Amino acid sequence: GENVEQHPSTLSVQEGDSAVIKCTYSDSASNYFPWYKQELGKRPQLIIDIRSNVGEKKDQRIAVTLNKTAKHFSLHITETQPEDSAVYFCAASDGSGNTGKLIFGQGTTLQVKP
Amino acid sequence: DADVTQTPRNRITKTGKRIMLECSQTKGHDRMYWYRQDPGLGLRLIYYSFDVKDINKGEISDGYSVSRQAQAKFSLSLESAIPNQTALYFCATSGQVPYTQYFGPGTRLTVL
Numbered sequence: 001g002e003n004v005e006q007h008p009s010t011l012s013v014q015e016g017d018s019a020v021i022k023c024t025y026s027d028s029a030s031n032y033f034p035w036y037k038q039e040l041g042k043r044p045q046l047i048i049d050i051r052s053n054v055g056e057k058k059d060q061r062i063a064v065t066l067n068k069t070a071k072h073f074s075l076h077i078t079e080t081q082p083e084d085s086a087v088y089f090c091a092a093s094d095g096s097g098n099t100g101k102l103i104f105g106q107g108t109t110l111q112v113k114p
Numbered sequence: 115d116a117d118v119t120q121t122p123r124n125r126i127t128k129t130g131k132r133i134m135l136e137c138s139q140t141k142g143h144d145r146m147y148w149y150r151q152d153p154g155l156g157l158r159l160i161y162y163s164f165d166v167k168d169i170n171k172g173e174i175s176d177g178y179s180v181s182r183q184a185q186a187k188f189s190l191s192l193e194s195a196i197p198n199q200t201a202l203y204f205c206a207t208s209g210q211v212p213y214t215q216y217f218g219p220g221t222r223l224t225v226l
Binding site: 049099100101102104 | 147155156157164172211214215217220
């Protein structure tokens with residue numbers, strides 16, 4: 001079945017450094033790739049998303065890149081701050097029709113050290 | 115996101131008990147989803163529904179059932195709870211393309 005692999009599982013950076021999280025997906029028909037941030041004890045919240053007709057999207061300090069040929073996409077956070085510490089999930093849409101289903105990666109725990 | 119609510123927020127129950135988790139939304143979305151979250155495993159889909167008459171199994175539906183009572187309400191039931199169903203459960207909703215999903219606050223369920 002469809003699969004999304006996410007790496008690394010944990011990431012520790014110094015405040016001000018950049019952080020990169022990478023995901024690969026298996027379903028070549030996937031066309032929507034959201035990223036969610038989950039703070040401790042909270043619900044996952046959408047932080048940025050990208051559709052397959054776009055190669056890169058930016059929103060202030062965060063950006064997502066998509067390589068459809070290689071079937072991978074990445075989240076880039078620049079100038080990290082302690083409040084960026086959270087679990088980040090990537091997801092890819094189910095390509096088998098308009099189900100709206102998302103296949104999630106396993107998550108990356110980001111720690112930003114002050 | 116107060117538009118998606120879940121009750122209860124926390125529940126402790128015993129093996130063999132029946133339990134129902136409820137989800138309500140005021141977003142007007144047709145699609146609703148139930149996930150469970152376990153450490154290191156991400157979010158796994160249990161059931162999803164396109165509308166009141168259309169309910170589908172996800173990747174881990176065994177041991178669970180659902181009911182879509184109205185467009186705004188989607189309930190998850192554990193008919194006979196077992197300890198390995200201890201997890202954090204999330205409800206989510208989505209509207210039209212690209213079907214961005216919005217999550218409820220979650221229910222932490224412990225089965226003793």
